[in-house]
Amino acid sequence: MKKYLALTTALSVGLGPFAAIAQExxxxxxxxxxxxxxxxxxxxxxxxxxxxxxxxxxxxxxxxxxxxxxxxxxxxxxxxxxxxxxxxxxxxxxxxxxxxxxxxxxxxxxxxxxxxxxxxxxxSGTNILAPEALEFDEWEDLRGQPVCAVQGAFYNQIVEERYGVEIVAFGGTAEGRQALRDRRCVAWVYDDSSIGSTLATGEWEGFEMPLPSEDDxxxxxxxxxxxxxxxxxxxxxxxxxxxxxxxxxxxxxxxxxxxxxxxxxxxxxxxxxxxxx
Amino acid sequence: MANRAIPGVAAHATTDLPVMLPFNPKAGAHDELLVSRWLASVPPRYVFFLLLLWPVAAFAQGVDYTTADAFVALWRWIPFLTFQGFVFNILISVCAMTIGTLAGAVLGLAHVSRLRIIRQVAWFVTQLFRNSPWLVLLFIVLLAFPFQIEVFGTTIPIPGWVKAVIGLSLPIMANISEIVRGAVQSVPSAQWEAAESLAFTRTQTLWQIILPQCFKRMIPPWMNWYAILTMATPLCSLLGVGENINFTRQAMEAEGNRPELLVPFFGYSLVLFFAYCYPIARATMALEKRFALKL
CATH class of the missing domain: 3.40.190.10 (Periplasmic binding protein-like II)
Structure with missing residues (x-):
């Protein structure tokens, strides 16, 4: 054990200068x-x-x-x-x-x-795709509600902490949106620009992007x-x-x-x- | 007193006496061929029903964008999903199985080594890789291994799928080693003693007497593991390796991520994997029946 310690110390001292050079x-x-x-x-x-x-x-x-x-x-x-x-x-x-x-x-x-x-x-900012019937006006309306999201997006944690929503994360966008249609969650949280394009296709009748975009x-x-x-x-x-x-x-x-x-x-x-x- | 039922007469027969239960060959015992047995037990005609069910289930789901559109979209993507996607699943599974089998055979023989230290190391390696989640092993190999190595001045790139092969061959190696160890130990010890009395060396005994007998026994569980491995290759999609499931997701994205695409596209993957693994499972069970020990 002592030997290892000595070796590690020697190595770290010996390699120290190289770390400094790496900055250049x-x-x-x-x-x-x-x-x-x-x-x-x-x-x-x-x-x-x-x-x-x-x-x-x-x-x-x-x-x-x-x-x-x-x-x-x-x-x-x-x-x-x-x-x-x-x-x-x-x-x-x-x-x-x-x-x-x-x-x-x-x-x-x-x-x-x-x-x-x-x-x-x-x-881009964070926004939600939600059914018009639910009439969301502000992010606080989502507190305690299940919201679908895609895995690995940084805003999942933010909306979870700030508004206490329950994130239901999916591996892919298609799965998450299908879950929204299946009413497993009240909204789909995603980039506002992408939601805008989705709505522009005209296939999401009865859905809207109701909230002010956050965290631009x-x-x-x-x-x-x-x-x-x-x-x-x-x-x-x-x-x-x-x-x-x-x-x-x-x-x-x-x-x-x-x-x-x-x-x-x-x-x-x-x-x-x-x-x- | 009146409420007390008499066991075996007015109530279910119970006893607290140590009674040996009758042997039930179907219950309890560990079945190493579970996956293949289950897959092979699907009668072929059901396969056709399943194929029929797939479009029907998809049709039931459609809203605006009709399911016919979704299948037209799938048709466009089939060459890409099959020849650039599923081919890689097969490639990954074949390579991982080859490496896993060779390494597993060595490891399995180490299990029956006469040196205690070798046995212990083999036991540790086997337990480590047999009991680790495959995904964890994949993550470690994919992120910890270099993307290229330099051998004698030439740079050899290691693409993602090669790392997936290495990552998947580790648990296969551990499981194959158990198959080899089990097969070697299943040969009656009288064979070893008889060989020794005929002046065979240990190596000769192993290679000329024991292993030839084991070989047939090992084939069904080996094929079983191959089917499991093939079905596990989509795990690589979580790590961004280009294979069928990963490309299926990307194709759905390119088609606008309509939820109607989910059943046709993933259904196609199901059909591919099923078409590949089902014959293997049937063959495994056929071989198992043929090689079964005749008592």
């Missing part, structure tokens, strides 16, 4: 992408229209389009990897993906794990934490800045039929070139 830019990921000629991007494949599959099995959507723009700018090939909420940060940490654009909400706890790069490319939070794309303040992080900042300025994000939003958000409009105006006409 080695640009491992950036260099690796440039050398191998392939940028591997983690995107969602179960979040229409942000990232979903066509019948050939290819992943398409707004975020794959953004990934393609990044790869084109870097002059490398693009490889898309389907990630889910529960593994996207681990994949990036492990190096399985170089960049993650996967509908991730920018949260403080997540910034400790991955390098989330600003300016944020999108924003920006979405962030992420690079490995070590690259945050290095070439890759600064490059991604620049990409997003340009997307906001030249209206690329607004175009993509329209292309994929996403409900227009005031956020993208205001960012576009704020970053407008003062010399342009």
């Amino acid at each position: 830019c080695t640009n491992d990921t950036w260099n690796h992408v440039m050398e191998s000629g392939t940028l591997t991007v983690g995107v969602k494949a179960d979040y229409k229209p942000w990232g979903f599959r066509n019948t050939d099995g290819d992943i398409i959507g707004m975020e794959p389009d953004m990934a393609q723009l990044v790869a084109d700018t870097m002059g490398v090939d693009l490889e898309l990897v389907a990630v889910v909420s529960s593994n996207r940060m681990q994949f990036l940490e492990q190096g399985q993906i170089d960049l993650m654009i996967a509908t991730m909400t920018d949260r403080p706890d997540r910034r400790e794990i991955v390098g989330i790069i600003g300016p944020n490319y999108y924003t 939070s920006p979405w962030g794309l992420a690079v490995p934490l070590a690259e945050q303040n290095c070439i890759f992080g600064n490059f991604m900042s620049g990409m997003q800045y340009n997307w906001h300025q030249d209206g690329t994000l607004l175009e993509l939003e329209e292309k994929w039929g996403i409900q227009p958000t005031p956020y993208l409009q205001s960012m576009n105006e704020r970053m407008a070139d003062h010399l342009a006409e």
